[in-house]
Amino acid sequence: MSTGRVIRGLALACHPGPTLAVTTLTGLLAASAGHSLLRGALVTLAVLAGQLSIGWSNDIIDASRDRATGRTDKPLARGDLSEGGVWTATGVAVAACVALSVACGLTAAAVHLLLGVAWGWAYNLWFKRTVVSPLPYALAFAALPAFVTLALPTPRWPPGWVLLTGALLGTGAHLLNALPDLADDEATGVRGLPHLLGGSAVRVLAPVVLLVGSVVAAFGEGLHPWPIGLLATCVILATVAVSGKGRVPFYAAVGIALANVLSLLTGG
Secondary structure: OOHHHHHHHHHHHOOHHHHHHHHHHHHHHHHHHOOOHHHHHHHHHHHHHHHHHHHHHHHHHOHHHHHHOOOOOOOOOOOOOOHHHHHHHHHHHHHHHHHHHHHOOHHHHHHHHHHHHHHHHHHHHOHHHOOOOHHHHHHHHHHHHHHHHHOOOOOOOOOHHHHHHHHHHHHHHHHHHHHHHHHHHHHOOOOOHHHHHOHHHHHHHHHHHHHHHHHHHHHOOOOOHHHHHHHHHHHHHHHHHHHOOOOHHHHHHHHHHHHHHHHHHOOO
């Protein structure tokens, strides 16, 4: 197997969309928190390594299900990668995540590793098959801004409304991310909360949850003009999420997440 094919396969198997989205959000949060360029890069790379480990482990754990449902978009399912090779990459990502997180400070590392990365793995291993499937997403997304501010030279916890925004964003992202795969998941025995609710209900509920998060982000520190404009953008994106097909709803959710972070950057 050629090196180029392996690299391309690993890039596709890491769930590149969500991984890039979460990593970008981290970089923006680091900038808004006042990190230096070097420190912000350290925080962002720690999150990237954690996301790579979660994405790769997800594809390994789901490899047999993906083969059973004919997922030709999955490199492991179509034979472009070996499971041993992906496990090796996952191990390297975990080691890098631990080292980079610890370099950000022990308290920050504990929050990132135990509330962020560990819950991502827990979702892959068990929670995705349960009625409480949104819980890991809610905790991990709430932990993200906490990791960023606890990694500052003078560590601090973010305000409660920031944590709540993250939890709501994570919940909405989970609901929309599951939407395109509901039929395949149910065919292989995966029944989380989105599956129990059904596609029609999820398509409406997820944008509502995201918009509540947007309201919290916009008005957490009081009324400001810029967040009101961003909130209007979120309403438009929520409409796209309700009406879109395939992965469009998830990427609309990413847009809402970016708008929420911009609310923080503009002082809202």
